[in-house]
Amino acid sequence: MSSLRDRKRVRTRQALVAAATTLFERDGYDETTVADIAAAAEIGTRTFFSYFPTKEEVLFPESDARVRAAVEAIADRKPGERPADVLLRALQRVGDDSDDLGGRLAALRLRFIREIPAVRGRALQIQTEAQREIARHLAAAFPDQLDEVGAAALTGAFVGAVTAALQVLLGDLERLDDPVAVQAAVRKATDVALRPWVS
Amino acid sequence: MSSLRDRKRVRTRQALVAAATTLFERDGYDETTVADIAAAAEIGTRTFFSYFPTKEEVLFPESDARVRAAVEAIADRKPGERPADVLLRALQRVGDDSDDLGGRLAALRLRFIREIPAVRGRALQIQTEAQREIARHLAAAFPDQLDEVGAAALTGAFVGAVTAALQVLLGDLERLDDPVAVQAAVRKATDVALRPWVS
DNA sequence: TGCAAAACTGCACTCGTTGCAGACTTGCAG
DNA sequence: CTGCAAGTCTGCAACGAGTGCAGTTTTGCA
Numbered sequence: 001m002s003s004l005r006d007r008k009r010v011r012t013r014q015a016l017v018a019a020a021t022t023l024f025e026r027d028g029y030d031e032t033t034v035a036d037i038a039a040a041a042e043i044g045t046r047t048f049f050s051y052f053p054t055k056e057e058v059l060f061p062e063s064d065a066r067v068r069a070a071v072e073a074i075a076d077r078k079p080g081e082r083p084a085d086v087l088l089r090a091l092q093r094v095g096d097d098s099d100d101l102g103g104r105l106a107a108l109r110l111r112f113i114r115e116i117p118a119v120r121g122r123a124l125q126i127q128t129e130a131q132r133e134i135a136r137h138l139a140a141a142f143p144d145q146l147d148e149v150g151a152a153a154l155t156g157a158f159v160g161a162v163t164a165a166l167q168v169l170l171g172d173l174e175r176l177d178d179p180v181a182v183q184a185a186v187r188k189a190t191d192v193a194l195r196p197w198v199s
Numbered sequence: 200m201s202s203l204r205d206r207k208r209v210r211t212r213q214a215l216v217a218a219a220t221t222l223f224e225r226d227g228y229d230e231t232t233v234a235d236i237a238a239a240a241e242i243g244t245r246t247f248f249s250y251f252p253t254k255e256e257v258l259f260p261e262s263d264a265r266v267r268a269a270v271e272a273i274a275d276r277k278p279g280e281r282p283a284d285v286l287l288r289a290l291q292r293v294g295d296d297s298d299d300l301g302g303r304l305a306a307l308r309l310r311f312i313r314e315i316p317a318v319r320g321r322a323l324q325i326q327t328e329a330q331r332e333i334a335r336h337l338a339a340a341f342p343d344q345l346d347e348v349g350a351a352a353l354t355g356a357f358v359g360a361v362t363a364a365l366q367v368l369l370g371d372l373e374r375l376d377d378p379v380a381v382q383a384a385v386r387k388a389t390d391v392a393l394r395p396w397v398s
Numbered sequence: 399t400g401c402a403a404a405a406c407t408g409c410a411c412t413c414g415t416t417g418c419a420g421a422c423t424t425g426c427a428g
Numbered sequence: 429c430t431g432c433a434a435g436t437c438t439g440c441a442a443c444g445a446g447t448g449c450a451g452t453t454t455t456g457c458a
Binding site for chain 4: 005
């Protein structure tokens with residue numbers, strides 16, 4: 001049961017994300033201090049760190065939602081599908097999921113991943129962890145065809161290909177805040193990167 | 200020509216890396232402050248930052264050597280080789296190169312990549328940049344068979360596969376400071392990950 | 399209503415990192 | 429060899445992220 005305590009906690013968390021989004025949009029990442037964000041959400045500076053362990057983290061709330069989507073896709077496999085097919089479907093579902101919350105946060109995230117090393121680093125870490133988690137589930141789903149290492153290699157190849165392609169495609173975009181263009185880039189990246197396996 | 204100024208600068212830089220290595224081994228990453236490293240190398244704390252932009256960076260001197268090796272391998276291609284063949288050779292050469300300087304720094308690096316988020320993040324960034332550079336050269340080497348996006352996807356797939364496999368294999372190792380075991384893991388990772396392409 | 403657990407907060411502190419300004423070195427032209 | 433311009437080294441002051449601590453408030457539940 002979600003007690004009052006829990007609901008309040010969720011509300012405060014969302015308030016922090018909202019406040020951070022607005023401030024980041026207006027002033028930029030480095031120019032916005034944690035104290036600013038906390039004040040805008042009407043909590044003490046110290047308390048911010050009981051909701052998010054670092055300043056970057058506020059840009060990645062719900063980073064596990066995508067993983068859950070992929071894991072679901074693996075669970076939904078039909079008999080006879082091969083590992084690569086399942087993985088392909090899982091990653092496509094993750095891509096579709098990327099029209100994130102409202103989009104403002106997502107746009108900021110893309111921008112700061114370009115601009116701020118600390119944010120880029122965190123994003124890469126999250127991706128790496130997600131990738132490992134997916135590989136684990138994939139290995140579990142095909143115990144006779146994949147060991148842990150093989151599953152990791154396969155997943156790494158797919159994710160690496162899509163990510164690298166996407167990076168080039170997004171690099172040419174000047175406006176990251178146009179969801180249509182971003183979505184198109186994501187789709188094209190998966191298409192190009194995974195074409196060799198679809199055949 | 201390397202003037203006295205330049206030679207001195209190189210020497211100081213090496214002194215910093217050496218001092219950092221020793222201190223990191225003795226006290227750990229977080230417990231060693233930049234001031235400690237600077238003092239051990241007999242320079243002012245402020246001056247440290249004119250040699251390395253951040254504390255992490257001291258763990259990655261010469262991060263471009265590996266890239267240069269790969270680029271060379273691409274340049275050395277024989278007529279008739281296909282992009283995947285060339286890339287394969289390039290990555291194998293990078294792997295062989297990994298019995299780094301003396302090995303102490305390399306062992307520390309592996310350990311801290313596991314333990315310290317900031318170091319892990321930086322390592323991933325460096326890898327991403329290296330990957331892009333390699334992709335650019337690959338695209339330039341095969342202008343009629345690869346565009347920028349395709350080259351990035353191919354490179355991303357290879358590097359992603361090897362990295363993910365390596366991560367699993369190294370995860371099972373308890374002693375990162377045994378160069379033989381690490382080297383074996385690297386070799387096995389490339390073998391497993393790239394087997395599908397070798398056929 | 400009362401009390402224990404959990405949450406919130408300010409305070410003081412450490413550390414990485416930066417801007418600034420002054421002192422010192424080196425390279426080179428005369 | 430002398431002197432000047434450029435490059436280097438340094439301490440100092442400051443800022444922001446992040447943490448441990450201790451005291452206060454709030455909430456859940458008996």
